[in-house]
Amino acid sequence: MSSEVWEHFSVYAKDPNYAVCKYCKQNISRGGKSQTTSAMKKHLKKHPVHVRAASRSVSSSNEIIGENVAELKLVETETDSSSKESQPGHSKSIVHQTQPTLKDFIAKREKFKPGDTKSANITKLIGKMICLDRQPFSVVEDKGFNALVDHLEPRYAMPSRKYFANKVIPSMYAETVSSVQKTLSEAEFVSVTMDLWTSTANDDYLGVTVHFIDRDFCAQHICIEVVPFPEISHSAQNICSFLTRTLVQWEINDKVFAVVRDNARNVVAALNLSSFNHIPCLAHTLQLVIKDGLLSSKMVAAVTGACRRMVGHFKHSSHATKVLREAQKTVGSPAHRLVQDEPTRWNSILHMLERLYEQRRALALAATNLALHVEISVAQWELIENIIPILKIFDQATLQASKAGVNSSEIIPIVNSLLQELKKPAPVLSGLQGVKNDLFASLTERYRTLEEEEVYVLSTLLDPRFKGAVFTSKEKLDRAVELLTTAAQKLDLHKHCGVVQKQDGVPIQTGSSSGIWSLYSQIMPERLASIKSDSTAVDEVTRYLRDPTVNPDTNILEYWKTQSACLPRLHKLSKKYLCSPPATVFSERLFSTTGNICDQKRNHLDPERVKMLVFFLNKNLKG
Incomplete structure (x- = not known):
């Protein structure tokens, strides 16, 4: 009688082939000559409450049965007759109970064997967590995290941190690279943004993002x-070679x-050495204009x-x-904190002012109750008031370019x-007319060929x-139309539209007058110039x-998606010329992300692992 079941039964005195339940006194067969306990264990399912109570006082060797019985899965089924429903106090009755076997119970506590699918999936999910949540590899050694995983x-x-760093993340990186390469292989035209950055560990990086319009006419942006960047010198030749190798590799x-690109001299020189068209970053250029015309005053x-x-x-x-x-409470001013400007961000000066x-x-x-060592005069407050609109x-233009x-x-x-x-005159006696003239001159000089360059x-x-x-001017518009017509004529398309009768100019829909469009509206005339048609491409x-023109809120890619039949040449050209930010x-933003990765907890990451983590974080790895 070494089985734990005998804690709940005793041998029937009149017939040793039967056992007596201690709770209901029912006689249970012991299986004749085989003397098994199966019938007794099955009977115990009728007494889960008694079994749980008894299990609290038994030794650790008996706790397995206590847990097994405590884990009984009770399946409720409703009795099937309307007559029973009419009985007073009738409710759902438990008619089936299942209990995991001892083997199943032990299996739930055995560690996964090497190669187990569920274990591999958990490991991959932890790898994703490290990437997406910017966690250090050492998180897999944290006591709290391990306790949580062990409970779940x-x-x-749990594998070691080295296993995640050397095996899991590189494997995920290889899979993701393959997926991104497949996506890029389907792109017809791409544009690229690039930037150089030095980490807090003094490691140099070249960041490259690719932009294109996919077959569904959706804009795609991929890091x-x-x-x-291993070269010691950031020379134009090194940058050009490195960028070219990267693009060839992909x-x-x-x-x-x-x-x-930005306006750094070595970057400009590098791209001049290459065969690529390149345009300066609008946000960087506007910052230089502000520096030339305003901050130099x-x-x-x-x-x-x-x-x-x-x-x-x-x-x-x-x-x-x-x-x-x-003082804010007294005068009714908003309870806002003052804003300090940042030397590297000119618009922070605006926010401060x-x-x-x-x-x-x-x-x-507040100044009446403080010993301030600085004072802003009435004339300076007036100057601030006039600087802010400029x-x-x-x-506003910088924010638009960054969207x-x-x-x-x-x-x-x-x-x-x-x-x-x-061009509008500055307020009288503001002293800012010279500043506006300098801003105008700087912007004009930096974009002197703006309406001549194909891009x-x-x-x-x-x-x-x-x-x-x-x-x-009409001359610049005519030149622009000539460039567009030439580009359209170069396309070898077999499908195009027939000739359409010449029409008069149609008024432009200027749409919304708010936001950036309040600026655009002042340079947009009421009608477009007439253009003569003499060929299929020109007619298109x-x-x-x-x-x-369409409403300002129109999604221009959705517009071109619908024009493949009637404007096939321009439909194709739009994929090329509208893919550049x-x-x-x-x-x-890559380096903003990289800076967050290379924080105090992870400032010893080697460059290759930084490359992988940033690659994942910039929308390539899906959560």
């Missing part, structure tokens, strides 16, 4: 590399339509310096901050709108929201330009 799946054996070298520098010192005083004094809060001007009354009241139009979904078709509208705005011209013409309406261009924002 006791059979899983292909954050490549460790088999897109012959698909590159344009490269969007001694008058502006003096007022921004005073503002910077005032913000610094409140930032470094808790007492001054409390006094300012009380806007916040100070908002809080000028509260600051004046900076805001550049900020997802915006392409190079908006460079001409943005630049021409800014030039038009800068800008054709992308703008192929944007149905603009077409030819944003060019500054003519019909397209004669149609009214106007700024290097995408590649710069």
Whole structure:
């Protein structure tokens, strides 16, 4: 009687072939000569409460049965008759109970064997977590994380951090690279953004993102590399060679339509050595214009310096901050903190000036109770008031260029709108007319060939929201149309539309007057110029330009998706000329991500692992 079941039965005194249940006194057969306990164990399912109570007082060797019985799975089924439903107090009755076998119970606590599918899936999910949540590899050694995993799946054996770093992540990287390569192989034309970055560990990286329009006419943005840059010198030749090798490795070298780059001299020189079209980042260029025309002004520098010192005083004094809060309550100003500018971001100067001007009354009241070492005069407050609108139009343009979904078709509208705005006279006695003249001169010089370069011209013409309406003269528009017609004639298409009768010009739909379109509207005329038709390609261009421009909120890729039948040549060209972003924002975001990865917990990561983790984080690895 060594079986645990005898804790609940005794041998029937009159017939040893039967056992007596201690709870219901029922006689249970012991199986005759075989003397088995199967019938007794089956009977115990009727007494789960008694069994659980008894299991609390038995030794550890008896705990297995206690747990098995406690894990009984009770299956409820409703009795099948309307007569039973009518009985008082009738409810659902338990008619089936299942109990896992001892073998099943032990199996639930045995570790997975090598190669087990579920174990491999858990390991891969932990690898994804490390990538997507920017966790250090050492997370797999943390006691809390291991306790959680052990509770959720006791059979899983956590691999070491080296296994994740050397096996799991590289394997996932190889799989993902293969998937991205397949996606890129389907692209007809691509544009590239690139940037160089140095980590806190003084490792150099070249970031490359690829942009293209897929077969469904959806814009795709893919990070292909954050490549460790081993060359000692950032020379033009080294950058050019390295970028070319990267594009050849990804088999897109012959698909590159344009490269969007910053204005660093070595980068410009590198791309001049290459065979690629390249355009400067609009956001970087606008920053240089601001530096040339506004921040170089001694008058502006003096007022921004005073503002910077005032913000610094409140930032470094808790007492001054409390006094300012009380002053805000008294004068009814918003309870906002002051904003400190960042040397590398010109628009932070705008945010600093806007916040100070908002809080000028509260600051004046707070100054009466504080010993401030800096003061902003009435004349300087007036200057701040006049500087803010100038900076805001550049900020608005920069934000537009940095948005997802915006392409190079908006460079001409943005630049021409800014030039038009800068032509307006500055407020009388503001002292800012010279500043506006300098801004105008700098912007004009940096984009002196804006309406002559193919990338800008054709992308703008192929944007149905603009077409030819944003060019500054009829001569430049005619030249742009000639470039578009030539590009269309070079395409060898077997399917095209018939000739359409010549029509008069159609009024342009200027659409929304808010946001950036309030700037665009001032340079867009009421009608487009007439164009003569003498061939299939020219006729296609003519019909397209004669149609009214679409609403500003129109998805231009959706527009071109529907034009494959009636405008086949331009439909194909739109895939090429509308795939370039106007700024290097995408590649710069790579390094924002990289900076977050190379934090204090992971500042010893080698460049190859950084490359893999950044590659995953930028939308290549799906959560």
